[in-house]
Amino acid sequence: MALRLVQVNFKARDDAALGRFWAEALGWGLSSEGPGVTNLEPEGLVWPDPAGFYIDVVTVPDPETVKYRVHLDLATTSAAHQADLVARLKDLGATPADVGQGDVPWTVLADPEGNVFCVLEPREIYRDTGPIAAVVVDCADPRAMARFWDEAMDWTLHEVTDDHARLRSAKGVGPYLEFLRTPGVPTVWNRVHLDLLPYRGDDQAVEVARLRALGATDIDLGLGLGQGDAPWMVLADPEGNEFCVLGPA
Template sequence: MKYRVHLDLATTSAAHQAELVARLMDLGATPADVGQGDVPWTVLADPEGNVFCVLEPREIYRDTGPIAAVVVDCADPRAMARFWGEAMDWTLHEVTDDHAVLRSAKGVGPYLEFLRTPVKTVWNRVHLDLKPYPGDDQAAEGGPAGGSRCHRRRRRPGRCVLAVPRRPRGQRVLRPLPGLTKSRSKTV
């Protein structure tokens, strides 16, 4: 089964790719077929069935660290790039009707990529938690680029209370509420 969000892992050489695939399989990953056909990357599933790719070496991902990209299937890559670019203050590197690529304005970490795919009704097994840069105004109300206000608040065990706004396609985005200093937002 292919989910709407998956990780692409970076490698530095063909040998590194082969070693990483072998190590991941030793840890419990299994080969996965999502209809990819004959491609230079390897598609695997983690022990819970979450699909991810181990990419062949690509120059664009040479400085991302182990996670090359978080890849999101969507109906409208341009709209998603516009929303997430403003939501995270990330730089748009490429956009077409079929895909969009964003990365931190600081040029560090993985890319966020949106790929046009038919609308799916599967549950999203991955979500993004946003954490503002130091000094950013966490108290700003409303959402950027057409996002709506928070639709509810919830308490997560051992974590602060979070505001849960919706982005244009209706998926949740978790962010700390203003004035809270305890935040363990995940970075992807």
């Protein structure tokens, strides 16, 4: 039994507009599975490619009622690439953001709906991730989060300290999933969350039961965001970060 992290999900006021921004930012393609949902995928990949990582943007009634505990880090290959990417993102509608980062070598921006993200300086570890270097989750205890997520998914744990933990697909492709110790991390619903997918032939209900045994809890998102009769299950990890277990592909 195993699950794989297949995408991040953005809550938005306007899925189409925010989807266009991120498609241009990443150089990805756009599609839609229905009204209010915009899907982003790397060019040449068809869902659910085992090497693929995707983004869904979903319109919700009031995305401002949820907060920012998950963000994307974008990779660059040189100082010139970083500068060019920051300039291009600003042209697309991104704005500088101050989250108390001080004097750091990376650039913090916000997308057109205020979702904060970072454009990293070149780092060797991210040279083969593609445009997204990492999905970063603020947390109180990276070691505890690493234990849960290492058991929850079939990804490989690469590093864990008191301040930081890092996992990546066992196939060695795509972005990292990172947990960063952040004092006073808020326990509120996230504007960005993770979606996990069972492998073909695995039972969603069995996987959900396994996650509960690991410490996941059932949640009702409320705020007009509830899953209703949708084919996915919404859970929260041990620090309250909601995530979805999708129906088998």
